[in-house]
Amino acid sequence: MKKVSCALTIAGTDPTGGAGIQADLKTFEELKSYGMSVITSVVAQNTTGVQELHHIPLSMLSSQLNSVFSDMPVHAVKTGMIADKEMMQAVAQYLQEGHFPYVMDPVMVATSGDALIAENSRLYLRDHLLPLTTLVTPNIHEAVYLTGKKIETTTDMQEAAKLLVDKYGAGAALIKGGHMKGDAVDFLYDGKEMHTFTAKRIETENTHGTGCTYSAAVTAFLSQGMPLLTSVRKAKMFVTAAIRNSFDIGNGNGPTNHWAAREEMLFHERETIQDL
Ligand SMILES: Nc1ncnc2c1ncn2[C@@H]1O[C@H](COP(=O)(O)OP(=O)(O)O)[C@@H](O)[C@H]1O
Numbered sequence: 001m002k003k004v005s006c007a008l009t010i011a012g013t014d015p016t017g018g019a020g021i022q023a024d025l026k027t028f029e030e031l032k033s034y035g036m037s038v039i040t041s042v043v044a045q046n047t048t049g050v051q052e053l054h055h056i057p058l059s060m061l062s063s064q065l066n067s068v069f070s071d072m073p074v075h076a077v078k079t080g081m082i083a084d085k086e087m088m089q090a091v092a093q094y095l096q097e098g099h100f101p102y103v104m105d106p107v108m109v110a111t112s113g114d115a116l117i118a119e120n121s122r123l124y125l126r127d128h129l130l131p132l133t134t135l136v137t138p139n140i141h142e143a144v145y146l147t148g149k150k151i152e153t154t155t156d157m158q159e160a161a162k163l164l165v166d167k168y169g170a171g172a173a174l175i176k177g178g179h180m181k182g183d184a185v186d187f188l189y190d191g192k193e194m195h196t197f198t199a200k201r202i203e204t205e206n207t208h209g210t211g212c213t214y215s216a217a218v219t220a221f222l223s224q225g226m227p228l229l230t231s232v233r234k235a236k237m238f239v240t241a242a243i244r245n246s247f248d249i250g251n252g253n254g255p256t257n258h259w260a261a262r263e264e265m266l267f268h269e270r271e272t273i274q275d276l
């Protein structure tokens with residue numbers, strides 16, 4: 001029998017295919033994990049912003065979760081947009097029982113600035129779901145919200161990563177520097193050590209779905225049994241290549257390129273192996 005690694009995303013949708021569930025499934029596919037998805041909200045959005053939101057009824061959310069967990073192997077889970085407390089509670093039930101890595105992308109606001117989760121539910125995410133994570137992957141704005149501290153420097157980013165682990169109970173925290181100035185530097189704190197991932201900033205406005213793609217890539221590698229540090233290192237390579245080859249389509253922030261990312265990553269890995 002063929003062995004397969006199964007990754008599940010629990011998130012909202014993007015009909016233009018750049019962010020949310022669609023970006024996650026494209027990423028899983030390119031990285032050779034079997035992709036599964038539970039939809040929390042249907043979002044009418046595109047590269048310019050969010051036009052309308054429809055949250056899936058709670059019973060239907062639970063029913064989808066039950067369909068997956070009662071039948072399929074689940075080797076890693078990521079969550080993205082979960083609109084309110086009740087939905088978070090329903091998801092938490094399944095995560096508490098599972099013995100798989102869990103990556104939380106604490107999605108709050110789309111790249112366009114539109115809110116995706118209720119203001120009064122954001123701290124519920126921190127207080128109830130964060131302690132269940134293997135990894136949480138906030139951008140700067142989300143890290144400020146979750147920690148209540150301002151972030152202006154790379155030292156502030158590292159402090160925030162430590163707080164999320166030491167005070168709020170995340171398994172590990174990856175603070176992303178896409179919204180800082182200069183190089184795209186991310187910090188991973190795993191409870192023991194601080195690791196730095198640096199990529200040259202790519203001059204582009206096409207960053208719709210970068211956070212989704214990054215956390216989905218980490219989830220795919222974790223589903224294949226790779227250690228956290230390796231998974232983040234490879235995911236950083238993947239998302240950087242996806243941004244470098246992004247598509248200039250739509251009238252706003254264009255989407256990233258998943259297939260070019262896979263090709264570039266494979267090429268890079270072959271070169272590295274030859275160098276050894
Ligand atoms: N212009 C860019 N050039 C290179 N890397 C980028 C760029 N913008 C974002 N990144 C990287 O993309 C990933 C997603 O980060 P970020 O944009 O901060 O998250 P989000 O999409 O959640 O707002 C991070 O690894 C970040 O460093």
Ligand SMILES: Cc1ncc(COP(=O)(O)O)c(N)n1
Pocket residue numbers: 011012013014019020021043045080081107109110111116207208209210211212213
């Ligand atoms: C359904 C959904 N989930 C998440 C995002 C955030 O996207 P980004 O990765 O650009 O922060 C989004 N725009 N839509």
